[in-house]
Amino acid sequence: MSRSERSPLLLAGLLAAAGVAHFASPRQFDATIPKVLPGSPRTWTYASGAVELALAAGLVAPRTRAVAAKATTAFFVGVFPANVKMAADWRHRPAPLKAAALARLPLQLPLVLWARGVARGGEGRS
Template sequence: MARSKRSPLLLAGLLATAGVAHFVAPRQFDAIVPRAVPGSPRTWTYASGAVELALAAGLALPRTRRASARVATAFFVGVFPANVQMALDWRHRPAPLRTAAYARLPLQVPLVLWARGVARDARPGPHRD
């Protein structure tokens, strides 16, 4: 399926927005870091925010788009446990919050497929757009 030429830039924008949010409002992200992960939740919050910003930059540049999209695919899979942690922690919250937490779980699938599609559609190697 052919994707819009804007698709990589839209994905980059989404990742950049999420990355900035990790630094602007880190507490909400600290809360969903799985407790089984070693180290400080804040360290993981900042690290994942930095990765999102780096991926956004890589997706924005045609030269690094394919590799960045591949890493983004793995990243979206890798952060899924945080969404599971949020769903578990929020299962006794009011219905709207609980619904939002549960809704995040299946939303990871389209993100993985989107990044994978961007990787597949990107031209390999150095080039100019």
């Protein structure tokens, strides 16, 4: 399997793992939901987990890969406010936790570029 064939599958695996985590440990994700969003944080947690699972499935199938990768790009941009909220909320936590929350912010860019690369049929990041 070439690197360009493996890249979408790795991205799908990352999304699938994150999606499952939203259902297995929803409480940690509930805390990252911006308060300006209507409804229960748990609803948003489950919805984002379901979206991640659907995106993962779309990335696996070559026929739906480009559309799913474009949607994944938009999803990664859309969840960035949750990462900002987490970084702000964790600013007074112990250094390793604060560092982990802050590290999520710049990591969003490679994820966006990876998904964009998959959408274009390129290797993106793998």
